[in-house]
Amino acid sequence: MESIYNLKLNDLENFLINNGGKKYQAAQVFDWLYKKRITKFKDMTNLNKETIKLLELNFQIDELEIVKKQSAEQTHKYLFKLSDGSLIEAVLMMHNYGNSICVSSQVGCNMGCLFCESGKLKKVRNLLPSEMILPILMIEKDLNLRISSVVIMGIGEPFDNYLNVIKFIEIINEPKYLSIGARHITVSTCGVVPKIKEFSDFPLQVNLAISFHAPDDKLRSELMKINKVYNIAELIDSIKEYILKTNRRVTIEYVMIDNVNDKDEQAKSLAKLFKGLNVYINLIPYNETSDPSFKKSKRIMQFYDILKKENINVTVRREFGGDIDAACGQLKAKEVNE
Numbered sequence: 001m002e003s004i005y006n007l008k009l010n011d012l013e014n015f016l017i018n019n020g021g022k023k024y025q026a027a028q029v030f031d032w033l034y035k036k037r038i039t040k041f042k043d044m045t046n047l048n049k050e051t052i053k054l055l056e057l058n059f060q061i062d063e064l065e066i067v068k069k070q071s072a073e074q075t076h077k078y079l080f081k082l083s084d085g086s087l088i089e090a091v092l093m094m095h096n097y098g099n100s101i102c103v104s105s106q107v108g109c110n111m112g113c114l115f116c117e118s119g120k121l122k123k124v125r126n127l128l129p130s131e132m133i134l135p136i137l138m139i140e141k142d143l144n145l146r147i148s149s150v151v152i153m154g155i156g157e158p159f160d161n162y163l164n165v166i167k168f169i170e171i172i173n174e175p176k177y178l179s180i181g182a183r184h185i186t187v188s189t190c191g192v193v194p195k196i197k198e199f200s201d202f203p204l205q206v207n208l209a210i211s212f213h214a215p216d217d218k219l220r221s222e223l224m225k226i227n228k229v230y231n232i233a234e235l236i237d238s239i240k241e242y243i244l245k246t247n248r249r250v251t252i253e254y255v256m257i258d259n260v261n262d263k264d265e266q267a268k269s270l271a272k273l274f275k276g277l278n279v280y281i282n283l284i285p286y287n288e289t290s291d292p293s294f295k296k297s298k299r300i301m302q303f304y305d306i307l308k309k310e311n312i313n314v315t316v317r318r319e320f321g322g323d324i325d326a327a328c329g330q331l332k333a334k335e336v337n338e
């Protein structure tokens, strides 16, 4: 049966109107689901019996099973089981400005980035909006806190599951309910150029991050298969177009790998690519995995200094959860291999 969490407010309004209910009841249901966190239709006491029956016959209020949880000081990593037995993960990070969650968008991922554990787990299927929303609700309940920002940066390529991701964003952004502000939502893509173009027409002011990781086509194609389809020139053109249309700053993610992409010349080439563009480059210390071919760079600050000198906006991401495997896909990879 369809999860009620797959519906936007106006989907539920239309459903009720078309099935003998009233439009305003959709707001009441959303209030029970997202504010009062009720998990049974029969407990929605301001709905009449007919509406409760109608909802029960057509939708379920589902939950996810927590299979595993790993916690370090400010990071909690969850592995959830979906109704078909698939496993997904989500990571909660506590910052001094609020709690942020990293959600997955697919079961597995076909993008095959060389440095990524998830890339080794082939895509099984796309996640539904409900399967991206439920980790938020489950973690909020488990830790008794509220989540104020969402990054879609877990397992999967969000733009390979475009429509479900868009719907997910619209539902969590719905004012009065989860109400997570668009500016507190970030979508991260490895560079699916046509979807970056499409996303520039999306009316909500959501943040866009691009996983970049290499300043030349040869290296980028070795590290990220997507570069063989859309090369750096095409990707940068789409970023320029996005900035022009939305007037929004784009984040460029650059994971720093020892002796692979951390040399001075590479910092200079990267600066050249983005000079004058409204971007900021986020240098991410590589989270070492079981794969011995990649190690964390020891040159992050030298790289940072070169970019700074070239007047590029640059930050170094604080390390989260290296000790609890909170890097993209790592908890899941372990569980599957065990």
Ligand code: SF4
Pocket: 109, 110, 111, 112, 113, 116, 117, 118, 119, 120, 154, 155, 156, 157, 190, 211, 328, 329
């Ligand atoms: S880095 Fe992201 S896009 Fe690349 S393989 Fe991993 S999950 Fe997929």
